Amino acid sequence: MSFNLLSEPIRKFIRDKGWEQFRPIQTAAISKILESSNNFILISRTASGKTEAAFLPILSKVNFREEGIQVLYISPLIALINDQFNRIEDLSKNLDVTITKWHGEANKTQKEKLIKQPNGIVLITPESLEAMFINKPFNVKLLFSNLKYVVIDEIHSFIGTDRGIQLQSILSRLEKENNNLFSVVGLSATMSEENSFREVKEFTGNVDKTKILIDRTPKNINVLFRFFKNEKEELSLELLKDLYKTTKDNKVLIFPNSRGRAEEVAVKLKKISEKVKGHLNYFSHHSSVDKEVREYVEYFAKNNRQNFCIACTSTLELGIDIGTVDDVIQIDATNSIASLIQRVGRSGRKEGKTSNLYLYATNEWSLLQSVACWLLYKDGFIEPPHKNVKPYDIFIHQALSITKGHSGIKLTNLINQLKDNSAFKYIEILEIEEILYHLIKIDFLEKLQDEVIIGVEGEKVVNSRDFYSVFKTEENFKVINAGNTIGEIPFSPQIVEDENILLSAKIWKIKFVDNKTKKIEVIPTKDGKKPMFFGISATIHQKVREKMMEVLYNQSNYDFLDESSLDEIETLQKDFSVFKIQDLRTNRMLLIADKDLRFFTFTGTRINRTIQLLLNVSNVKNILEESSSSFDIELSKDEFILKWNALSSLISNIDAHIYNLLSTHSSLLGFSKWGKYLPNKYQVEILKNNYFDIENTKEFITKINIVYNK
């Protein structure tokens, strides 16, 4: 039925393709988008035709003869824009419509052409849109004042993140230029249903006008757990041999959770394959591998019929098209269910084909976490997005961006614009004023009578190429062999002449390090260590940890475990049977050993961090081990209980404690690119909201009953 609702050029396109029926999400989206101007969020698993679900009705409905850009497509990745460009061009081949790529690597002539004659569809990144607002605000009006649709791809990657707040703010600024003409269509494979999708609805700026279209059809997945205990830092030979046997005759993605380990896996599997004369299509794909090399790997996977094996990080998690993948291998647990869903989605993209997922674990805690994630996935659980109600740091960025874009703006006008921005609607007017006056005080803004302009210190920041993004990046050294760039790695003690490193699935010897130009000259060699990469630890949701605890006390028969993983789980269960747990929700275990105590919290990363802060304030010596969600404590049982019971009274004074911590450890705020320009009390708020979790810690401390082993 929905077919007849579409315009003739689109119907012709579908007839020519020979499509016999629509996917459920397409049927739903076509009629809904055609019959109303509501915002829609389309949620449906990977490779279920979401792009078509959005664009078939939009291309039918929009009159591209009108002046101005009609449709704006926003993507988190350049690579995705390039993929989707081809797809949307194909979809609109029976229409007379211009499609323009607009990102940092896109053709400049095409951009200029568009400004001369704004029309059609534009594919853009949030940062390019930001740059347009800052440098060419008049273009924004010219290009988008007649905009009808904004399509946001992989919208889950924005919800609950700093980059998402930036995008929400930009959309809010766009609405102002456009008199709220346009509708939003968001696309996602994963989305938490908590609070009836409140966060994603707020993201569009209009909760009531935003409707969710969801296809919950599950995907058939064959899952198998395998356990190989790692005794050393490197992966065991048994694991590698098993991995090789499992993957050698297929098209495979391996996710080993880190760049260094991805290199290790790619190099070592290739070595095994060389010995037994197997295929040599072993690659690594992560942010440190040179972009051109990465593109070659993607091209190889998509266009070659040979088998391959790519060891990668989350660079291959989102929707970049790499064709058919038979198996997905996860080495040690994913940090989130959302990530697991995206990774599983990469295999068996062909209709009706089941996906193969192998979950390898190298230690007992990772195995337990992996089992917990899998069970939660089966339950349909997805972590709710992080709530950032008052994003003061992104607020600063946007205040500078608006001021720069206006080259002189009335202070009252700036305040009003920020106050009306949906991304900052919970920040109070007094707070807005206080932060703006602070920016004036530190010379980021300069007040000229009733106008403000960018101040002397602000100019240094605003005019940098780095201003357009809200996220931080590390400084890297370029790795070069005979004039070819292989990739980039962060500086580490390992980066010295004659040391060997792994990069782009090959082994290199460092010949020369140029600290001035940040370049490393290398030549190929035979043996090497994996490079050292640094990063902040991922945050695990409390639900994952609660499920881990549940597995310890649950006698279910997990038929997806192989013998060695089952052994390992049973050993853990036996170890924890010394605690007589009555209530999984409120009981937590205190292991009393000869010398010290070990307290198992089985709760989320942010809550653990907050507990650690409170323990430190109470002068309780402790070491937090995140993987097992436990604290090692050097106290007697009675001393600890006394301190523990006093913790909740410390929470009332948490601001002062965080303030003190921040004054001695300013790097604590290192995760926030703009937080350092805030007044102190707002820095404390940023930490409270993004790094710690005060509310849930309070609840946790209050409800917990400690259970001992003796």
Next chain:
DNA sequence: GACCTGCTGCGGATTG
């Protein structure tokens, strides 16, 4: 033992 994302404008050289 710890992922990822993007990037203007201008001047000057080079190429068609």
